[in-house]
Amino acid sequence: MSILYDSIFSSTSFFQSDAWIFSVYIIVTYEIVFWLCNSFLIYIELFDISSIDQYRIQKHKKKLRFQPDIIRLMIQQTIHNQISFVFLTPSLYYIFNYFGHVDIQGVRPLWSTILFQIGLFILSEDTIFFWTHYLLHTPWLYKHIHKKHHVYKQPTGVTAVLSDPIEGIVTQFAVWFMPVLLKETHIFTLCLWVTIRVYQTVIAHSGYDLPYISTQYWLPELMPGALAHDFHHQHGKWSYGSFFSIWDQLMGTHRLSTSKTATK
C-alpha cells in the first residue's frame, strides 16, 4: 500500500503526468460550467425578477427559495460528488488508455472531427441514458436506487446532482461509453463534451422554459429539454430521454410541461 502511495504522491511524476493534466482539465471544466449555470439559477430562484419569473414552468407552486433542508442535501451531495471526481477521473484516464488513447499534448483536431465525435457522443449518451433511465423507473430499481433523484417534484439546477452512487456510475457509463469506444480522442473534444453534457443536464433541471439559452426554444419537438424533464420530475414518470425526444416518441412516453398553460 505504501509503495502505491509513494509511487503516486511522493514523487512529483504523477503531478506532471498526462493522467494529472487530464483530471485537472475534466474536473475544472465540469466545475466552471456547473457553477456558472447554477449561480444564475440560484440567483433567479432567490430573487423575484418578473421578466424571468414569467418563464417558470410550475408557476402554480411557490418558488423553492432554497429552504434549509434543500441546502443541507445539496451541500452533502456536492461534497460526495467532488470526492468521487477526485478519485474517479484519473481512473477514467487509465480506462481511456487501456482501450485506446487520449491526446493530451497534441494539436487540436479539425472542427469537422470534433463535431463528428461530439455528435456520436450525444447520440450514444441519449440512447444509453433513455434505456437505463426507463429501467430505473421499474418498481424495484426506483424504490432502491432512482427515488433519491426524485426527492423534488419541482427541480432546480443543483438538484441534478442528487443520485444514488449506483445511478452515478450508470450515468458516467452513458457519458463515457462512446468516447472510450472511439479509441482516439483529444482532451479538447472531451472538455467540450463535458461542457455540453453538464449544461444540458443543469438547464433540463432549471425549472424554467428560458428563451434563447434552452434547446426547446430552438427545437421544441426534437429537444424538449426542461419542458420534458420538468414534467418527468413533476409526475415521477414519462419523458425519460436526455438530449432528444426520439426514444420517448417511439416508446409512447413523450410528455411535456407547458409553461404557457401554467400561466392561464
Ligand SMILES: [Zn+2]
Ligand atoms: Zn427519473
Ligand SMILES: [Zn+2]
Ligand atoms: Zn432529473
